[in-house]
Amino acid sequence: MTKSVFVALAGHTNAGKSSLLNAIIGEKIASVSPKPQTTRTRITGIKTIGETQMVFMDTPGLHKPTTKLSSHMLKAVKSAVKDIDAVLFIQDCTKPLSSQEEDLLCSLKHAKTPVILVLNKIDLFNDKTKLMQVIARLNAAHSFLATIPVSAIELDGIDLVEQEVMALAQPSPHYFPDEKFTDQPERVLAAEIIREKILNLLRDEVPHGIAVSIETMREREEKDILDIEATIYCERESHKGILIGKNGMMLRKIATLARKDLEHFFCIQVNLQCWVKVKEDWRNKEGLIHNFGLDNPES
Numbered sequence: 001m002t003k004s005v006f007v008a009l010a011g012h013t014n015a016g017k018s019s020l021l022n023a024i025i026g027e028k029i030a031s032v033s034p035k036p037q038t039t040r041t042r043i044t045g046i047k048t049i050g051e052t053q054m055v056f057m058d059t060p061g062l063h064k065p066t067t068k069l070s071s072h073m074l075k076a077v078k079s080a081v082k083d084i085d086a087v088l089f090i091q092d093c094t095k096p097l098s099s100q101e102e103d104l105l106c107s108l109k110h111a112k113t114p115v116i117l118v119l120n121k122i123d124l125f126n127d128k129t130k131l132m133q134v135i136a137r138l139n140a141a142h143s144f145l146a147t148i149p150v151s152a153i154e155l156d157g158i159d160l161v162e163q164e165v166m167a168l169a170q171p172s173p174h175y176f177p178d179e180k181f182t183d184q185p186e187r188v189l190a191a192e193i194i195r196e197k198i199l200n201l202l203r204d205e206v207p208h209g210i211a212v213s214i215e216t217m218r219e220r221e222e223k224d225i226l227d228i229e230a231t232i233y234c235e236r237e238s239h240k241g242i243l244i245g246k247n248g249m250m251l252r253k254i255a256t257l258a259r260k261d262l263e264h265f266f267c268i269q270v271n272l273q274c275w276v277k278v279k280e281d282w283r284n285k286e287g288l289i290h291n292f293g294l295d296n297p298e299s
Contacts (some may be wrong), residue, residue: 001051001171002051002052002053002171002172002173002174003051003052003053003169003170003171003172004052004053004054004055004169004170004172004173004174004175005052005053005054005055005085005086005165005166005168005169005170006055006057006084006085007054007055007056007057007084007085007086007087007088007165007168008056008057008059008084008086008087008088009021009056009057009058009059009087009088009090010059010087010088010089010090010104011089011090011091011092011101012091012092012095012098012100012101014092015090015091015092015120016090016092016120016121016152016153017030017058017059017090018030018031018043018058019120019152019153020088020090020118020120020150020152020158020161021043021045021056021058022045022152023152023155023158024045024047024054024056024158024161024162025045025046025047025056025181025182026047026181027045027181027182027265028193028261028265029043029045029181029182029184029189030043030045030058030192031192031193031195031196031199043057043058043182043184044056044057044058044182044183044184045057045058045181045182046176046180046181046182046183047162047181048174048176048178048179049162049166052166052169053169053174053175053176053178054162054165054166054169055175055176056088056165057084084113085114085168085170086113086114086115086116086145086165086168087108087113087114087115087116088116088118088161088165089101089104089105089108089115089116089117089118089144090118090120091117091118091119091120091138092120092121093119093120093121093122093124093125093131093134093149094121094124094125097138105142109142109143114145114168115142115143115144115145116144116145116146116147116148116161116164116165117138117139117142117144117146117147117148118148118150118161119131119134119135119138119147119148119149119150120150120151120152121151121152121153122149122150122151122156122157123151123153123154123156131149135147135149145164146164148160148161148164186217186266187214187217188214188293189265190214190217190228190230190262191212191213191214191230192212193258193261193262193265194212194230194232194254194255194258194272194274195210195211195212196258196261197254197257197258197261198210198212198232198243198254201250201253201254201257202242202243202250206234206239206242206243208283209234209235209236209239209282209283210232210233210234210243211232211233211279211282211288212230212231212232212233213230213231213233214228214229214230215229215230215231216228216229217229219268223269224268224269225268225269225270225271226262226266226268226269226270226271227270227271227273228262228270228271228272228273229273229274229275230272230273230274230275231274231275231276231277232254232274232275232276232277233276233277233278233279233282234276234277234278234279235278235279235280235281235282235283236278236280237278239278240276240277240278243276244276251274251276254274255272255273255274258272258274259272
């Protein structure tokens, strides 16, 4: 008898949701960066163990919306936690709960949604007695199905998260092929790999005003080479100059790092070509948000 369980990952921005998802799935399907608001849309990860299929939905981090894009991001969170079997609430154990996190936990309690507390970044705690105090304080304030301390970056405690999720699975068909690990199209995955490099290489406001569009993606028949052409959109001419860099140095660095990850992910030699274009204030223009696939049409 097959079983399935659908779980949403929720929490504050930079809590480590995407790192946790990648660690569980065993593949890099979500961009990871120390920059806030790295995840912009709902990302589905799938892991099948024996007869049980677990479907995880990573969501944008909770934050105060400042643009139309960030409003869509928060809608994606609210949509993901509806009609779900459980929520993995990811909390940075070094930080207190924000008002937005408190509000989300209260709404989940009202909806009677089972919540598993995942306390991430325990590797930053040298004194484990302080960690125990954090756990005690959170469990006194909220009712969690389970509390699991983890370090997503060190793969510590990931198996315990899987066990708790698998215990919630109910008899049902598998909704995805057993070998599948995400529902993300290859073009979206490629674009996110490129955007991740930009997030990690650039500072200040520039990375948040970036969108990446894969214009072409085709494999050469005569050779094992995947040709990818990508356009990087930014909001200002000054940002375009920063992205390209002196004598094109920054753009080449972005492409080189992205190409390495693309080759590892697709298991094929990649020929990556990147261009930079300006779309002023695109994060506040519904048409452009839709064109970039960031409006979460399912929400």
